[in-house]
Amino acid sequence: MNRLWWLELPAHVFRPAELWKTFRIALIGLPVAVLSLAGNIVLFVLTVVSLALIPLPFIGFTLFPLVTLVTRAVMDVHRRMAGWVGVDIPRPYRPVPSTAPLGTLRRFKHAMTDPATWLDFAWLIPGAISGFVLGLVAFILPTYGLEGVLHVPLLIYGLTGGYGYGVVWPFDNWFEAWTAVPQGALLLTIGLTASPFLMWVHMRFTSFFLAPTKKSQLVERVQVLTDTRAEAVDAQAAELRRIERDLHDGAQARLVSLSMNIGLAEELIRRDPDMAIKLLAEARESSGTALTELRDLVRGIHPPVLAERGLDGAVQALALTVPATVTVDVELPGRLEAPVESAAYFAVAEILANIVKHSAARTAWIHIRHDDGLLTIGVGDDGEGGADPAGGTGLRGIERRLAAFDGTMMVSSPPGGPTVVTMELPCTLSSPKTSPSSGTA
Incomplete structure (x- = not known):
């Protein structure tokens, strides 16, 4: 995202094509605030309890990986919501070995030694504060402004509790109620301008914890290169075996037959010229076939076209x-x-x-x-x-x-x-x- 993108926000607030998109980003603030506060606090408590129970046989080895599994699922929700505001947060977790089911010591060690486990834990409290404050502000500013713009119709149809709306000053009669419209419009504009920025700030802060570290990215990259190199070597070895097999069963066999026919023709050229001519004709045919097979083989390695x-x-x-x-x-x-x-x-x-x-x-x-x-x-x-x-x-x-x-x-x-x-x-x-x-x- 452009670092100066918020300088253009006041203009795009009034573009109908962008208005709903911006308002949707503001609406995300409420689930972000609720999930950040309630979800993170619950996960923090569960993680602390599971760590405290580690000395107990079996319970600690089972509970901590299970809490880690739930935490990662919730963190994936945060990553998905970050994508809604243009912040990409890849998953940093190491793959779980197929031989490490829940309840085993190997699964416990995997959860304990994965650096992403502790980054998730470190983010729970800061993320709860950041998400609750910024998400709630991002949600309240435009929604309260929208209520001001619609305050008079809401009063007419009895959909609001009374006159008591006012950003600059409160009011308690119909005449003053109309002042809610410019106040709400001002607050709505400010909210739609600030909310995307507030959400972006929170998600960028989130990415410092929930995104892969440079070290983990390097480890993953090395693993990918190791795997692809091994596959490339295997594929190259298989290709060399195919070429060797094609040469042995095709062109090489025909060249051996060609050599034998020419040798027999040399012996028969004086005693049986007709048979020698026949053998030479077969040799010429074999050489043409061998040439065709060699061309096909070369074409399979790197086609001339x-x-x-x-x-x-x-x-x-x-x-x-x-x-x-x-x-x-x-x-x-x-x-x-x-x-x-x-x-x-x-x-x-x-x-x-x-x-x-x-x-x-x-x-x-x-x-x-x-x-x-x-x-x-x-x-x-x-x-x-x-x-x-x-x-x-x-x-x-x-x-x-x-x-x-x-x-x-x-x-x-x-x-x-x-x-x-x-x-x-x-x-x-x-x-x-x-x-x-x-x-x-």
Whole structure:
């Protein structure tokens, strides 16, 4: 959020498109105040009691992790409300081991050694004070101002207790009641101007405690890199085994047969020229087949069309091989780095192969964009749906391939379709290109 955003608030208070949005932020102040005061105090008491009961056998080991679990659920509510005012607070908690159920010593140690547990505890009292005071002020200012603007109609219909409204001075008759309108309008304007700022201040204060620390972010980053590196090494080893198997069973076998045929032809060329000619013809045919297999193998490692025409041209060529009607829309102002380009190409190729094998789709589409250092690829079809990365359809392989580049993949495939696979790869562009590529295959 812009640090000077509140300088523009008086103007946007009077813009109808922003008025309701601003008032909704003010209304959030009431649940924030209630949850901060009541919820945090209760959680603080429960945490202190659970810590005091730790020396008791079993009870302490069970109660403290249970209270921690409830505390984290409430903290997640605060994080969600922070998102409503534009403050993003990621979850900082370490994953719970699958072998550490509630009531075990391992679960207790996990809760005790997670730094986020103690940051949550440290925030309970300061958060209760900050949330109650700022949330209540953010709620009362505009709502009391709105009551002043509507005070006369409320009096007419008997929806208020009496004349006793007044910010500047109290009043007790109809004539003075009309002064509630300008007073309420002034207070409403002040409230709508200040409330978003007050809520933002509280949520920013909250983020100091509930957001991941730099150390925990670094630990998580190292873990992610370790996992993706291991997956990349496994994928590379599997690819090398595939290449070795293809060479051994394909081109190598044919080259051995070719060598044997040529050797026999050398022996028969004087005694049986006709047989020697036949063997040489077979050798020529075997050499052509071996050459084709080698080309296919090289194409599987790095397709020539990808090197020659880039990702857009290679994807267009892929689309031509699919029986369904594929619409391709590629907008890349430059070339991608070769490893990223290859990963993106094979990811699209795998998804198109899944479409042919599993979806029974009649139409499909491919959208590729690069913006702000992020390559976004969307592939969808109108098939039967039901694609699941855990279902052995090759999507897990795509995830591993993308993870090596910090890429992500999201799959939306309800039963009955449509299926949409969205992939994102952080990357930069190299040589510029003047025009986008699009078409239908």
